[in-house]
Amino acid sequence: MTNPFQLLGISDDVVNAVKDLGFETPTPIQEQSIPVLLEGTNDFVGLAQTGTGKTAAFGLPLLELIDFKVNKPQALILCPTRELCLQIANDLKNFSKNVANAHVVAVYGGANIMQQLREIRQGVQIVVATPGRMLDIIGRKAIDFTSVKYVVLDEADEMLNMGFQDDINDILSTTPDDKKTWLFSATMPAEVRRIAKKYMNDPVELTMGTKNTGNVNIEHEYYIVRARDKYAALKRIVDFNPEIFAVVFCKTKLDTQDIAEHLIKDGYNADALHGDLSQQQRDKVMQRFRERNMQLLIATDVAARGIDVNNVTHVINYSLPDEIESYTHRSGRTGRAGKTGISICIINSKELGKIRQLERIIGKQFTKAELPTGFDVCEKQLFSLVHKVHNVEVNNEQIDQYIPRIMDEFADLSKEDVIKRFASLEFNRFLDYYSKAPDLNAAVGDDRGERGERGERRGRGSEGYTRLFINLGSVDEFTRGDMLSFICNNGKIAGKSVGKIDLKGVFSFFEVEDDVADKVFEGFKSVEFNGRQVRIEKSGDGGREGGERRGGGERRGGFGGERRGGGGGFRGGDRRSGGSGRREGGNSGGGFRDFSGRSRDDKGGNSGGRREGGNREGGSGERRKKW
Ligand code: AMP
Numbered sequence: 103m104t105n106p107f108q109l110l111g112i113s114d115d116v117v118n119a120v121k122d123l124g125f126e127t128p129t130p131i132q133e134q135s136i137p138v139l140l141e142g143t144n145d146f147v148g149l150a151q152t153g154t155g156k157t158a159a160f161g162l163p164l165l166e167l168i169d170f171k172v173n174k175p176q177a178l179i180l181c182p183t184r185e186l187c188l189q190i191a192n193d194l195k196n197f198s199k200n201v202a203n204a205h206v207v208a209v210y211g212g213a214n215i216m217q218q219l220r221e222i223r224q225g226v227q228i229v230v231a232t233p234g235r236m237l238d239i240i241g242r243k244a245i246d247f248t249s250v251k252y253v254v255l256d257e258a259d260e261m262l263n264m265g266f267q268d269d270i271n272d273i274l275s276t277t278p279d280d281k282k283t284w285l286f287s288a289t290m291p292a293e294v295r296r297i298a299k300k301y302m303n304d305p306v307e308l309t310m311g312t313k314n315t316g317n318v319n320i321e322h323e324y325y326i327v328r329a330r331d332k333y334a335a336l337k338r339i340v341d342f343n344p345e346i347f348a349v350v351f352c353k354t355k356l357d358t359q360d361i362a363e364h365l366i367k368d369g370y371n372a373d374a375l376h377g378d379l380s381q382q383q384r385d386k387v388m389q390r391f392r393e394r395n396m397q398l399l400i401a402t403d404v405a406a407r408g409i410d411v412n413n414v415t416h417v418i419n420y421s422l423p424d425e426i427e428s429y430t431h432r433s434g435r436t437g438r439a440g441k442t443g444i445s446i447c448i449i450n451s452k453e454l455g456k457i458r459q460l461e462r463i464i465g466k467q468f469t470k471a472e473l474p475t476g477f478d479v480c481e482k483q484l485f486s487l488v489h490k491v492h493n494v495e496v497n498n499e500q501i502d503q504y505i506p507r508i509m510d511e512f513a514d515l516s517k518e519d520v521i522k523r524f525a526s527l528e529f530n531r532f533l534d535y536y537s538k539a540p541d542l543n544a545a546v547g548d549d550r551g552e553r554g555e556r557g558e559r560r561g562r563g564s565e566g567y568t569r570l571f572i573n574l575g576s577v578d579e580f581t582r583g584d585m586l587s588f589i590c591n592n593g594k595i596a597g598k599s600v601g602k603i604d605l606k607g608v609f610s611f612f613e614v615e616d617d618v619a620d621k622v623f624e625g626f627k628s629v630e631f632n633g634r635q636v637r638i639e640k641s642g643d644g645g646r647e648g649g650e651r652r653g654g655g656e657r658r659g660g661f662g663g664e665r666r667g668g669g670g671g672f673r674g675g676d677r678r679s680g681g682s683g684r685r686e687g688g689n690s691g692g693g694f695r696d697f698s699g700r701s702r703d704d705k706g707g708n709s710g711g712r713r714e715g716g717n718r719e720g721g722s723g724e725r726r727k728k729w
Contacts, residue, residue: 153438476536
């Protein structure tokens with residue numbers, strides 16, 4: 103039987119390679135674009151979500167069109183992030199593994215440029231690049247693009263959001279006028295339209311799915327809770343889905359870190375991904391997530407861009423994004439490669455209007471979901487455990503030797519009693535925790551008690567002291583003593599003016615006497631540590647809970663997108679969980695998740711190399727559509 107990729111015009115060598123990857127039939131976007139792109143004579147605009155098979159949609163035609171006997175760059179693929187760059191290059195290498203003399207290079211920031219230059223010198227036909235590093239290499243006159251026939255602009259909307267427009271202009275000006283440009287974008291805001299017009303000649307346009315429509319495999323749900331219950335709601339959703347493998351989105355780096363820290367403390371297998379981590383740290387976090395050694399990835403929008411991890415079961419919008427368009431990108435992290443996924447928004451009743459706006463934009467209805475009761479969670483966990491016990495692989499060789507002793511121990515118990523006791527081992531812990539769990543669902547218009555709660559939760563300093571956040575901590579190898587000298591040296595204050603120092607992982611809090619706080623701010627204005635901008639903020643300033651804006655929370659300059667304050671996090675939230683009994687006994691095997699906890703060292707070293715484009719978290723937000 104002829105392979106369907108062959109029918110689309112793909113040659114045997116490439117078909118065999120994609121077969122090895124498990125691609126049996128083309129995805130809809132591949133079916134539609136491959137025949138058009140194979141002609142090689144048109145510019146092209148593809149409106150397609152991530153995770154739909156876009157890389158093969160343009161990658162396979164490219165492999166057919168390139169002359170691999172010639173060792174010159176003939177295709178240039180520009181994409182917004184290092185992660186996506188590596189992913190595309192890796193896919194193309196896999197697709198072309200049977201093609202003689204095919205060379206693909208990935209060019210991205212935050213990695214050794216010499217190695218990339220060496221690969222380019224050795225001769226490549228396909229360059230996959232992030233704009234910043236590409237421009238750097240062009241500036242060094244280390245690449246010749248005069249033979250480029252195809253330029254692919256992948257995730258064009260994201261590249262513009264990240265402020266790469268000028269870089270793209272400069273890069274494209276070094277390529278021949280008669281090249282063909284293929285642009286892919288998940289959304290089609292006016293700016294993308296404009297660049298399509300500017301760079302392209304009568305492009306063939308294909309819309310995969312409806313414009314701006316989220317992937318059809320994704321269900322959208324929202325839960326209405328009171329702001330103070332957000333964290334408890336998040337935990338309840340996670341507990342109700344024992345097999346969850348999710349990305350949780352927060353608006354700010356601070357919230358991201360804060361929620362991850364709380365989840366870890368509460369025994370969840372979670373970690374944070376945001377722009378205050380070094381590239382090395384982010385790679386480590388991503389590796390753990392990809393390998394499913396972590397269940398919950400707590401991320402900012404920017405850090406999560408281009409994440410291509412299959413089988414993500416849920417995307418959780420802990421806070422709604424600032425820009426409406428970001429929702430499509432967030433939810434696109436699930437429902438990839440034909441799988442189904444759920445995108446959840448945890449909102450307060452005042453945000454219901456935003457859900458309606460989202461429904462209009464993605465052309466799909468959201469389902470109003472009810473947070474499960476504590477009893478529901480216990481039941482769900484119990485049966486998940488029962489299911490696991492039933493399906494566990496028994497290592498007869500190892501366990502057999504203990505069976506007589508075990509049987510002895512249980513001699514006075516009936517089969518039913520033994521089962522009850524095994525099931526109770528885990529069940530009791532959930533029962534303890536959830537036996538008096540309140541109903542977290544809030545009615546529309548129910549904002550009772552928000553004000554008082556928020557006020558209390560601010561991370562206030564001791565009497566006469568101002569509590570400050572600093573984005574350095576123990577992973578930067580600071581001791582309390584080091585931190586004290588660091589504060590005194592840069593803030594130009596005496597040690598006696600410094601109060602409590604609360605050293606955390608990638609950040610810390612410290613107190614200074616109220617009357618020197620301004621001086622400290624001033625002193626830290628342009629301080630760097632290991633090439634990283636040191637940032638201090640008033641803890642609790644702005645007093646929003648869980649990323650919620652209050653009184654139009656102030657935007658910060660250099661770290662666009664991040665709001666001040668909120669360091670207080672969830673203290674006073676769902677307290678019963680705090681380091682609760684759930685950790686005791688570690689992970690009992692049939693367990694719900696890795697309860698074993700983890701040391702801070704798991705985060706790996708810190709500091710040094712920022713990712714390409716410096717700290718772009720938040721991007722050039724102004725251009726994006728606000729609510
Ligand atoms: P992409 O949108 O290119 O990032 O692809 C999303 C995921 O779908 C990747 O893991 C691909 O390996 C996978 N994929 C792409 N095309 C196919 C196909 N025809 N059959 C099965 N999986 C595919």
